Amino acid sequence: AVLPYVQVRASVKDLRNNGYDIDEIEVLHPRVYLQFNPDGSNNLPDFNFPTSSGPKRFDVRIGHLLVQGGTLRINERQTPLQLDAKASWGRGIGRAERGGKGGNRIDLLATAQEVVTTLPRAKPYAYTVSAKGSVVPEQGKVLITNARLAGPDLKGRVDGFVDYRPASRRVDL
Numbered sequence: 001a002v003l004p005y006v007q008v009r010a011s012v013k014d015l016r017n018n019g020y021d022i023d024e025i026e027v028l029h030p031r032v033y034l035q036f037n038p039d040g041s042n043n044l045p046d047f048n049f050p051t052s053s054g055p056k057r058f059d060v061r062i063g064h065l066l067v068q069g070g071t072l073r074i075n076e077r078q079t080p081l082q083l084d085a086k087a088s089w090g091r092g093i094g095r096a097e098r099g100g101k102g103g104n105r106i107d108l109l110a111t112a113q114e115v116v117t118t119l120p121r122a123k124p125y126a127y128t129v130s131a132k133g134s135v136v137p138e139q140g141k142v143l144i145t146n147a148r149l150a151g152p153d154l155k156g157r158v159d160g161f162v163d164y165r166p167a168s169r170r171v172d173l
Contacts, residue, residue, distance in 0.1 A: 001030060001031065001032045002031040005029060006026070006028075008022060008024070008025050009022070009023040011023060021063075022060065022062045024063055024065075027067045027068070027070070028069055030067060030070040030081065031073070032070070034072075035074075041166075044164065044169075059089070061088070061089050061090075062085075063088075064084075064086050065084070065085040066083070066084050066085075067082060067083040067084075079119070082118040082124075084114075084116045085113075085114065085115040087112065087114055088112040090108065090109065090111075094106050094107075103136075105134050105138075106135045108131070108132070111128070111130040111131075112128065112129050115127050126152070127151035128151075129149050129150075130147070130148050131147040132146045140163055141161050141163050141164070142161060143161050144161060144173070145159060146159055159173070160172045
């Protein structure tokens with residue numbers, strides 16, 4: 001990914017409670033390139049999560065996320081990348097919040113309302129999205145418990161996992 005311009009406006013007011021309020025993130029002209037080869041290899045980075053106990057929980061609220069003039073390329077296919085999301089929220093919960101149980105697993109919950117994307121030669125499409133899952137470093141997996149997308153004429157739900165280890169990379173949804 002190449003992000004030539006990123007502007008972040010944030011409020012520093014609730015750090016003692018591991019709460020982060022970001023008023024706005026604006027990204028202009030990003031270029032994202034994903035390569036997925038027939039042998040299962042790809043250009044995604046290897047994620048090596050530390051094993052520290054760290055903070056027990058963190059909340060992130062984003063008032064407005066704006067991505068303009070971007071490009072998303074997957075293998076040889078390329079499409080414009082435009083995104084405008086309001087009222088986004090996410091939470092991560094670690095071992096300390098679970099009373100020391102669950103190893104280094106990080107449980108995640110995220111939601112975004114008033115999301116608008118624009119596809120090539122199409123009108124903007126508004127929808128909401130939410131996802132619940134976990135990152136399990138010992139297994140090298142991102143488990144998707146439930147992800148939902150809902151628009152005016154479309155509803156979708158998915159669950160499954162993403163195995164990100166180099167030897168066994170795989171997506172099963």
